[in-house]
Amino acid sequence: MIGTEQYEITSYLYAVRAALGDLPDAIRDELLEDLPEHLAEVLAEAGGTLVERLGPPEEYAAELRASIGFVGGFPDPPPTPVPLIELRDAVLRRLRVLDVKAGPLFGYERASEFLILLRPGWWVFRGYLVAMVVAWALDDSGQPMGLLPRIGGSEVVALLLLAGAVLGSIWLGRRSFTFTERWPRWALYAGSTVLVLVAIGGFASADSSSRDSNYSDVNYDSNSGNSFGGVQDVFVYDEQGRLVTGARLFDQEGNAIQLGNPYCNDPSTGTDERSQHMGYPYCPESAPFASSSLSASATPSDKRPASASPSAAVSATPVPTPTPSPSTGR
Amino acid sequence: MDTTQLLKGVLDLAVLAALRDEDGYGYDILRRLRSAGLDEVGDASVYGTLRRLFNGGLLNTYVVPSDEGPHRKYYALNAAGRAELQRSGKVWHDFASTMGDLLRERGTA
Numbered sequence: 231m232i233g234t235e236q237y238e239i240t241s242y243l244y245a246v247r248a249a250l251g252d253l254p255d256a257i258r259d260e261l262l263e264d265l266p267e268h269l270a271e272v273l274a275e276a277g278g279t280l281v282e283r284l285g286p287p288e289e290y291a292a293e294l295r296a297s298i299g300f301v302g303g304f305p306d307p308p309p310t311p312v313p314l315i316e317l318r319d320a321v322l323r324r325l326r327v328l329d330v331k332a333g334p335l336f337g338y339e340r341a342s343e344f345l346i347l348l349r350p351g352w353w354v355f356r357g358y359l360v361a362m363v364v365a366w367a368l369d370d371s372g373q374p375m376g377l378l379p380r381i382g383g384s385e386v387v388a389l390l391l392l393a394g395a396v397l398g399s400i401w402l403g404r405r406s407f408t409f410t411e412r413w414p415r416w417a418l419y420a421g422s423t424v425l426v427l428v429a430i431g432g433f434a435s436a437d438s439s440s441r442d443s444n445y446s447d448v449n450y451d452s453n454s455g456n457s458f459g460g461v462q463d464v465f466v467y468d469e470q471g472r473l474v475t476g477a478r479l480f481d482q483e484g485n486a487i488q489l490g491n492p493y494c495n496d497p498s499t500g501t502d503e504r505s506q507h508m509g510y511p512y513c514p515e516s517a518p519f520a521s522s523s524l525s526a527s528a529t530p531s532d533k534r535p536a537s538a539s540p541s542a543a544v545s546a547t548p549v550p551t552p553t554p555s556p557s558t559g560r
Numbered sequence: 561m562d563t564t565q566l567l568k569g570v571l572d573l574a575v576l577a578a579l580r581d582e583d584g585y586g587y588d589i590l591r592r593l594r595s596a597g598l599d600e601v602g603d604a605s606v607y608g609t610l611r612r613l614f615n616g617g618l619l620n621t622y623v624v625p626s627d628e629g630p631h632r633k634y635y636a637l638n639a640a641g642r643a644e645l646q647r648s649g650k651v652w653h654d655f656a657s658t659m660g661d662l663l664r665e666r667g668t669a
Binding site for chain 2: 260261262263265267268270271272273274275283284285290291293294296297298
């Protein structure tokens, strides 16, 4: 019962406050200072809800406004309905109601009380984002920046820049409460919006690059990404210039390197079909250089699957040999 | 002319007068004004007036705990409040008698 009364008082109070939104904060706050207690007193008298007893909050606010003599000297400004401002007020009203309703989810009276506690965290994160943006703008080394604001690939610079930006952001955060004029506030909001967009973009790219690491994390990245991104097939030629078929690639750990797609385009039908070949190349028919063995000898090369090539090609087909490292590699 | 307009000018005085004999909390004062015949007074007007008179240094407040329901904030006239009641009351009487004379001379009352 107490809960519903408290809720009724709070929502009535919010509506009154919203209707007095054009008053200077200090005057409004002073005017409303005792209103919660007063509304509780009213509610304690017998009979009906606050709206039934006191009328709509907007009317109550108008009466209150008249009683303080704030508009005494000059007539009320005519109520010019500005659609944008009305829309904003309507949205704000909804948000306030939502704020109160969502509060218990976080264990507070209002959700915003919980969110306010997170504000210093945002300051720190904002400092990090600023450092990243600064580094991104200043860095022309062409090296990947990673998750630290490196300039010229230097960790020291990155950490110094990060520390400076975070401290600056905290300082600004503590000072921003004193911004009374409009433009510094708006500049802050606009800057924060840009940073949030940067954060979303950075998150998306970091996320996708960590998901694709199986294919692209080959350390040959230029700053624009993986230079092997466009590779569809791999053709290995031996020292005589003969195409090696059934070749397999391994890294220093003995892990198989996967490049390209095991699909071949059949020029006669124009369809893509799954490669019938073990290892590289997937599509010997599309070899970029004609194999010298094709005319010189009968060494099986580009026309046959690797599994069926018993002779010279086999020596160049390093299936088992490059995997000596299970003992050393791991 | 309606009473609401007139009331605006004398609400301060009315609230001071309602507190002359006995302290009261907001809703209590509203009830006194209404039972005295000022039916058009609204709660917000009384609340706003109390705030203003209090900020003007004419009233003292104290809180009385209540067994059932919320605590109540009582308002009381202080010395400055009593002086203001006296002064404003005199202004009102002068004004009212002037208006009375005026209306009698013109034969409308």
